[in-house]
Amino acid sequence: MTVKVHVKNNRWAEGSFPNTPEGEEVFTVTRERFESALAEFPGVQGQLDPFVDWDTDNWASSMAEAEVLLTWDMPTENLAEVAPNLKWIHCIGAGVEHMLPMDWLPDHVTLTNNKGVHAAKAGEFGLMAVLMLHSHIPAIVTNQRSAVYDSLYCSPIAGKTLVVLGTGSLGGSGAAMVKPLGVNVIGVNRSGRDVEGCDRCVTTEQLDDVLPLADYLLIATPDTPETRGLMDRRRLDLMKPTAGIVNIGREAVMDYDALCDKLEEGSLGGTILDVFDPEPIAAESRLWNTKNLIITPHVSADDGDAYVPLTLGLFFRNMELFLKGEPLLNPIDPKLGY
Known part of the structure; x- marks a missing residue:
């Protein structure tokens, strides 16, 4: 008895995923890629x-007929009627906000995400970005556009202090x-649980207490009902005028x-x-011309060579x-959205 697996790839299109031709190549799970990765799991071979x-x-x-769905999104x-045998959906992204609200998810179907796949690349990007902020690179790039040599x-x-x-x-x-x-690192998460690499961690309710301490703020939260609008104008005003932010x-x-x-106005660094x-960002967006702002096109955590493997x-x-028949890694709580 084999397990039927449906792999749903998306053709690139503006406003959806992937939104560039390059992205389609990075994220597509071809049969060749599927079989190549499967070769590393002899216990699974012949069962799919x-x-x-x-x-x-x-x-x-x-x-x-499918029991398992590997996808970014789906109708x-x-x-439950379209896929009566479905038991497990794996989302190839870490964020699943595009699937909210999850009232469509049958009780007997487990949804998992790609958490952990992005970690190494995102960590390197975070380090690079914090060091760029510390070295005034956004301001230097703005000066370069205006032929200013300061x-x-x-x-x-x-x-320095980094709030994550x-x-x-x-x-x-x-x-x-x-x-x-040698940076003092303060983590902010829902429970206040300790995290390796952080000197201390606080709950999200204590965010206002630590934002004034931040020389740099690294935002890495998913989009959930709890996090939406978390860094509003009031909280931005709590930060030092010299502080830098990475999202x-x-x-x-x-x-x-x-x-x-x-x-x-110069009240952030x-x-x-x-x-x-x-x-992509609209051509008329003010983001393109805002001073001391560097835009990177959603490349912080995706490895162009190794993402699919x-x-x-x-x-x-x-x-x-x-x-x-054992519990799966990275299960998503439909109520929390992560």
């Missing part, structure tokens, strides 16, 4: 019947990368219009933004558990 599809070309016919209407100096970063808002795999990796430089989480967490106002809604490695580790 994969069907690799594009968009919803063969959705209804394949999902009528959710009447899912010497903006900095000392070693040791002794969201200490999951992305933020936690960033904290662990920055800490060895590798989701745009919905922060008020970008208020952020641009503060950068233009600089910002590096990697996440936007929608993506890492994703499939996690998927097949979970498949080993699935075949044994």
Whole structure:
């Protein structure tokens, strides 16, 4: 008896996922990639019947028998009727906000995400971005556009304070990368639990207490009902006028219009933004011309070479558990959205 697996890939299109031709190549799970990764899991070989599809070309016919779905997104209407045998959905992204609210998810179906796959790359990006802020690179780039040659100096970063808002795999990796430089790292998470790389952690309710301490703020939270609008104008006003901000989480967490106002008036030191809604950014967006702001096109955590192999490695580790009837890694709580 084999397990029917439906792999739903998306063709690139503006305003959806992936939103660039380059992204389609990075995120597509081809049969060749599937079989190559499967070769590393001999205990799973011979037990799967994969069907690799594009968009919803063969959705209804394949999902009528599928037990497992590997995807970014899917049609959710009447899912229990469309896929009566479905038991497990694995999302190839860490964020699942595009699936909210999850009232469509049948009680007997487990949803897992890609948490952990992005950690190494996100940590390196976080380290790079914090050091760029410390070295005034956003301001230097702004000066370059205006042909202004000002010497903006900095000392070693040791002794500065980094607040990490969201200490999951992305933020936690960033904290662990920055800490060895002698930076005081404060983590902020829902429970206040300790995280490796953080000198201390506080709950989200204590965010107002630690924002005034931050020389740098690394935002790495998912988009959930609890995090949406968390960094509003009032909280941005709590920060030092010299502070720098990095966002590798989701745009919905922060008020970008208020952020641009503060950068233009000089009441923030600089910002590096990697996440936007929608993506790509509209040509008329004020973000493009805001001073002391660097835009990176959602590349902080995605490995162009290894993303699919890492994703499939996690998927097949979970498949080993699935075949044994054991709990899966990275289960999503439908009520919390992560």
